[in-house]
Amino acid sequence: xxxxxxxxxxxxxxxxxxxxGVVSDHELMIKERMIKLENQDKKEDQIRLLxxxxxxxxxxxxxxxxxxDFISISRxxxxxNIGSTWVIASMGIISSYVLGxxxxxxxxxx
Numbered sequence: 192x193x194x195x196x197x198x199x200x201x202x203x204x205x206x207x208x209x210x211x212g213v214v215s216d217h218e219l220m221i222k223e224r225m226i227k228l229e230n231q232d233k234k235e236d237q238i239r240l241l242x243x244x245x246x247x248x249x250x251x252x253x254x255x256x257x258x259x260d261f262i263s264i265s266r267x268x269x270x271x272n273i274g275s276t277w278v279i280a281s282m283g284i285i286s287s288y289v290l291g292x293x294x295x296x297x298x299x300x301x
Contacts, residue, residue, distance in 0.1 A: 245281040
């Protein structure tokens, strides 16, 4: 069985890490693994951004509610129903992230 070689200036030449003109299964696996790691890193960055947004927005919301005369009493009645649900949901998102990381870190240490 003959090896299949890359064309000159092939678009797959960057996958040939040992520059022998042949893209092996091992070289393809390495590239796929690198792509998966990069995607996982981007996903984790987005999750961290979501968690930071939730934490900061809940803190600002509660802080605004604590400032006297910033929001009128009539508006405060309307905000309290929506706000309590939103705060509980945001805290649930944050706590599930923290719990998930604790479980993953515990698995990694074993």
